[in-house]
Amino acid sequence: MSTPPEDTTTPSASGAHRIDTARAEAAVRELLLAVGEDPDREGLLETPARVARACAELYSGMGQNAADVLSTTFPIDHDELILVRDIEVFSTCEHHLLPFHGVAHIGYIPAQDGRVTGLSKLARLVDVFAKRPQVQERITTQVADALVEHLDAQGVIVVLEAEHLCMSMRGVHKPGSRTITSAVRGQLRDPATRAEAMSLLLGGKR
Numbered sequence: 001m002s003t004p005p006e007d008t009t010t011p012s013a014s015g016a017h018r019i020d021t022a023r024a025e026a027a028v029r030e031l032l033l034a035v036g037e038d039p040d041r042e043g044l045l046e047t048p049a050r051v052a053r054a055c056a057e058l059y060s061g062m063g064q065n066a067a068d069v070l071s072t073t074f075p076i077d078h079d080e081l082i083l084v085r086d087i088e089v090f091s092t093c094e095h096h097l098l099p100f101h102g103v104a105h106i107g108y109i110p111a112q113d114g115r116v117t118g119l120s121k122l123a124r125l126v127d128v129f130a131k132r133p134q135v136q137e138r139i140t141t142q143v144a145d146a147l148v149e150h151l152d153a154q155g156v157i158v159v160l161e162a163e164h165l166c167m168s169m170r171g172v173h174k175p176g177s178r179t180i181t182s183a184v185r186g187q188l189r190d191p192a193t194r195a196e197a198m199s200l201l202l203g204g205k206r
């Protein structure tokens with residue numbers, strides 16, 4: 001009978017996601033060698049382990065799902081727009097594995113039965129999708145679709161504004177440019193409702 005491989009996985013900061021620590025450390029060591037560094041010099045000795053721990057945290061969304069985050073709901077008999085603005089977002093671009101960061105604004109019109117989720121859950125939902133190798137458009141779409149799927153929201157608007165370090169510190173070298181993506185679902189596609197949401201969303205920024 002063969003022995004199962006040694007478990008070298010590390011739980012993420014949330015405890016939900018496990019990464020293969022030994023493999024991540026070996027890959028970081030290889031990368032340091034590939035760029036001409038000496039992974040055995042004092043300053044780099046602990047780096048592979050640090051990067052592996054950082055990865056468990058940066059990619060912790062891979063061990064989470066929207067259904068769990070949105071499982072707590074309560075009736076407050078409010079069937080009009082609820083909007084949380086300026087939710088800080090940190091993600092990792094899947095093309096270069098460099099950060100992109102900015103803010104998300106999320107608005108939704110609850111299900112007809114008036115059940116809503118806690119405000120913090122909207123911020124947690126963003127992290128479920130942001131803490132993975134990602135592109136900005138996909139986070140935006142996934143957040144919007146999750147609110148429709150798991151809360152039966154009658155309308156959703158999600159706007160993400162972010163700066164991509166792969167465009168700032170390398171490549172095209174354009175620091176300060178911000179990418180804005182949006183996803184709109186259900187009743188918020190209606191021009192009047194959408195205009196109300198947009199004015200709340202942009203309030204204080206004019």
Ligand SMILES: Nc1nc2c(ncn2[C@@H]2O[C@H](COP(=O)(O)OP(=O)(O)OP(=O)(O)O)[C@@H](O)[C@H]2O)c(=O)[nH]1
Nearest residue numbers: 093094095096134135136137164166167170171172
């Ligand atoms: N649509 C989209 N593109 C992204 C995102 N993050 C990074 N990118 C882009 O992905 C593209 C990858 O282009 P490639 O030509 O394959 O890679 P590259 O040679 O490194 O491109 P440059 O960044 O232009 O040097 C770049 O244009 C990036 O700006 C994102 O979230 N959404």
Ligand SMILES: [Zn+2]
Nearest residue numbers: 093095096166
């Ligand atoms: Zn990139």
